[in-house]
Every structure is written in C-alpha cells, then in structure tokens.
Amino acid sequence: MEKTYNFTKNESRNLYIYLISIVVLTIGNGIYTFSISYYLLNETGSALYFSINLAISSITFLIVTPFAGVITDFFDRKKIVLSGEFLITLLTFILLLLVYFHGISLTAIFVTTFFRSLILPLVNNSFSASMSNLFNVDNLQRVFGLNGSIQSSAAFFGPILGGLIFGIFSLEVTLLLFVVASFVSFMLDFWLKFDLFQQQKPKDILELKNKNVLKNFFIEIRKGFKYLLSIPILRIVIFAGIGINFFSAGDTILPEKMMINELNFSPITVGLVNGIMALGTVTAGILLSYRKKIVNHVSVMRWCFIINGFITIILPLPIYLSMDFVQNMIFLSVMLFFNYFFIAIANVPFIRIIHEETEDHMKGRVFSNLGVLSSSVVPLAVVLYGIIYDAGYYMTVNIIGGITVIIISFIFLNPSRGHKRAEG
16 A cells, blocks of 8 residues: 655645745736737738747757756756746746837747747756655655646636737736736745755766866766666657657647637637636646556556547547537537546656656756657647648548557557556
8 A cells, every 4th residue: 555645844835835836827827828829820810820939939948958957957956947937027028018119020929939948948847857856756646636736727717817818908918917927936936945855966966067067968968868768667658759749739739720710719718718628637637636646657648648649530520510609619628628638647647757766866857858859849740730720631630640649559658568667
C-alpha cells in the first residue's frame, strides 16, 4: 500500500501561494491569448497568420529551451522565475503603450510573441524543475491534480472574460488586465520557498559557474539528452510524442478557425466554448488529486491518446453537417472538453515519474530536452495545418491525423513496458 504524506506548514504555505499565483496568471493569460488569437483570425480572416504566430512561438521555444534547461540547472531557479515574470510584464506593458498610441499591427504582435517566447521557456522550465523542491515528491500527484483543476477553472473564466472584454471594450483593456495579473503573480511568487526539499548538487555542478559557461552550454545540453535517453520510460514516449504532436497539431488551430471563420461564433460564444474546454482539465485534475498514484502510466497515456485520435477525426463535423447554432456549440464543447480531459489525465502521472526518477541537478535539462523533442515538429505542423485548413480540407486532414495518432499509440505505448519501469 502506498504511504501517505501530509503537507508540512511551509509546504502548505507554498501550495496556497502557488495556486493563487497560478489562478491570477492563468486568467490573465486566458484573456491575453484569446484577444490576440481572435484579432488574428477575425481581422485577417486567415488561419495562416494565426499559424505563423504559433510557429514563431514554437520555433523560438525549440531554440531557447535547451539553453533554458542548462540555465535552470546551474543558476538560482527562483531568481530565474521572478526575473522572467517581471520581463514579461514589462514587455506586455510596452505592447499596451504601442497599441494605445499607434494602433495594433501584425508586426507588433509577432515581435511580442517572439520576445515572450524567449522568456517563457526559462520561467516554465525553472518552475517545472522546482516542483520537487517546493513540495515533497509523495505529494506531487495531488499538487499537480489541484494545480490542473484550479488552473483550468481559471482558464475557464479567462477566455470567457477575454471574449466579453474584447467584444465590449478593446484590445487595450485586455492587455492592461494581463499586465495587472502578471504583476500580481510576480509579487506572489516572490514569497515562494524554492528550497524546502532541495537536494545537494554535486561539486562539479557548483563549480561550473566559475568556468566559461557559454563554452560548456552545448556539452551540458548533450549530457541532458544522454541522461534523458538513459531512462527507458522516457525513451518510449519521446518517439510516440513526436508523431502524436505532429498529427494532432491541427487541434490547436481548427477549433478557433472553425468557430470564427466557418460557424461565425461571436467573441463571447468562442470564449464560452474555450472555457468549457478548460473544464475538461479541471475535472481531470480533481480526479487525479483524490486517487492513488497511477502505476501503469504508459497504459493510461495510450488509451488517452487513442480516444483523442477519434476526437480529432470527428471534430470538423459541424462544418459539414446542417446543425443549428446550439447543436454546433454543444458538439464542440463536448468534444473539446473530453479532448483536454484525456490530455490532462495523460500528462500528470508522467510528470510525476520524471520528478521521481530524475536527479535534481538534471531536472532542468531533462524537462527542457523532453520539451524540445516532443515539440520539434510543431512549427512545421501548425503552418501546414494552417495552409490546409485555409484550403478547406478540414475532414481529410483530420481523418489522416486522427488515424495516425491511434496507430502510433498502439505501436509505441506498450503497457507492459510501463509496468516494468514502474515496478523497477
């Protein structure tokens, strides 16, 4: 029987601060992301510009993330998080000033996306690597479950508020709200204790600061890849993840493209559907936070991705069927709810396994390299899907993508391997 572990006083304090910070920032991010996405699709009428914005973010992520992993492992993670959050707040404030005095432009959006994408990998990677320092590893599944449910509850309101504010007010107001939310999150994270369960780093790791760090970056990145591939359970999902991410990339574009350009949903309706989509993660988070540790996580991931493959296949149906507004809205809400539900179910136990099996001084590189490998095909995929969707081949490409995801899940995600690794 798995032992239970109670939160210490400082750990509980970390949990409350962390969750409140996540709620505030997630609502702000939801408002910001919705407004930018709606502007790109509504004003241009093309999924290509939306895809280009995603591609800029993805390409920058791929370039920066390996270096972010090394920085995370060799420097103070709390300082990285706080510095990054402050810079993102400042960057968005500059965009707000540009929009207010000169009006919005595609160039301003793309440039902002680029610089945000330079900073976010550092912040996100530092937070990911620090979770087992903020909380005891035995509490991580519960923390991730609570985080997922609370964060997604906030994400439920973010798009709704984004649609409401964008529809009633202006882009400037949404940017201002994000600036406020980002600054509040920055102030909250200042009080987090990042060293509650910190492990002692080896001496050679500590001494790297006194060497030529730039000269050693690629050496350390290579060490991270080698270490990552030495963990059997991670090798399994890397190859599966690359294929699944490529063939399911359309799921990040199609819902917005379909609702705005094909079904002519209003901003408020689009925000509501996106909010219901986030409830899928809320439900999954609640489920995970109150159940025992998932042992065969490979099997769980396998069936989650298989179900999502079927969802991908049928997602474009409202474009081809003669359904009324309410039917279209219900269909998309249900499909997206379950899509995100199963994604969340697949992600949480896997992240816990990484924390359990990875040494603390390698976690930054493991998380960053895993992110690079699993996202390496995303920039090409989102641009291709954007072009194909603009050409009107919704159902064809989704049938191919969904079937391929199902096949990859059956071939690569072998449950017996998951059992062996979990028990070992």
